[in-house]
Amino acid sequence: MKPVNNISAEEPQTDIYSLACPSRKALELVGSKWALLIFPALAAGPMRNNALLRKIEGISQKMLTQTLKELERNGLVTRCNLETAAPHVEYELSPLGESLSDTLIALDNWAERHHADLQRAREQFDRDEKAGEQVAGRIVHKLR
Amino acid sequence: MKPVNNISAEEPQTDIYSLACPSRKALELVGSKWALLIFPALAAGPMRNNALLRKIEGISQKMLTQTLKELERNGLVTRCNLETAAPHVEYELSPLGESLSDTLIALDNWAERHHADLQRAREQFDRDEKAGEQVAGRIVHKLR
Numbered sequence: 001m002k003p004v005n006n007i008s009a010e011e012p013q014t015d016i017y018s019l020a021c022p023s024r025k026a027l028e029l030v031g032s033k034w035a036l037l038i039f040p041a042l043a044a045g046p047m048r049n050n051a052l053l054r055k056i057e058g059i060s061q062k063m064l065t066q067t068l069k070e071l072e073r074n075g076l077v078t079r080c081n082l083e084t085a086a087p088h089v090e091y092e093l094s095p096l097g098e099s100l101s102d103t104l105i106a107l108d109n110w111a112e113r114h115h116a117d118l119q120r121a122r123e124q125f126d127r128d129e130k131a132g133e134q135v136a137g138r139i140v141h142k143l144r
Numbered sequence: 145m146k147p148v149n150n151i152s153a154e155e156p157q158t159d160i161y162s163l164a165c166p167s168r169k170a171l172e173l174v175g176s177k178w179a180l181l182i183f184p185a186l187a188a189g190p191m192r193n194n195a196l197l198r199k200i201e202g203i204s205q206k207m208l209t210q211t212l213k214e215l216e217r218n219g220l221v222t223r224c225n226l227e228t229a230a231p232h233v234e235y236e237l238s239p240l241g242e243s244l245s246d247t248l249i250a251l252d253n254w255a256e257r258h259h260a261d262l263q264r265a266r267e268q269f270d271r272d273e274k275a276g277e278q279v280a281g282r283i284v285h286k287l288r
Binding site: 014019020022024026028030031035040055058074076096099103108110113114115122125126 | 202255
């Protein structure tokens, strides 16, 4: 029996490894440096601009504004203009944004849990490389 | 009852939102543009340089070499020099790298599944913004 082909004629097959596939641009947006922190931050609930700026250390106002605008434009974040006496704007994840936040929280948690393993590996690698260079250096010396 | 504090005195608390926390650098490494594709590619099994270069469209040899070296240095990828007549080098995920690959596969799958939703949202946003500008333009005109 031939496998059932679920791909309709109108919908071209997506392939993240293909440079031209629009999924690649989507990955670059949601995997961008600041999106990886904005999604998990907003997963806890709506936040104002200043609260995000305080929480995500190192982001500039310009980058925060740009990233939020691009996430809003792509339907991942909703900008809520609350009707209060003073202007009050909040950002929250859309249902589409929420469908991604667990994955990005898992990624952030992995980095928090394993950064020390990476550091140990780096130190070992650099020691080995240095020792290797010294050995190579000695061999070169002997061959002269 | 007070909650049990799992953090030992020797291990400072990690916080991905803190700029100085080493977990931030770890996130930037594993969340970098090409790492997001190299991990899922290697999750299927060891691959040679040329196979990776063919699979991950758009990556240059220079970027592939740099990224693989940095992932190897951080203990996430293992470089295997197979003892064959011709030189034969393969790259594979280390157990530490494997502990991350499911999350990055989930991220890639999300991008493949939802890129069309993002595109629809973008088109709607751009239409709305254009319509808003036209309205704003008319108001400006009336006020002159």
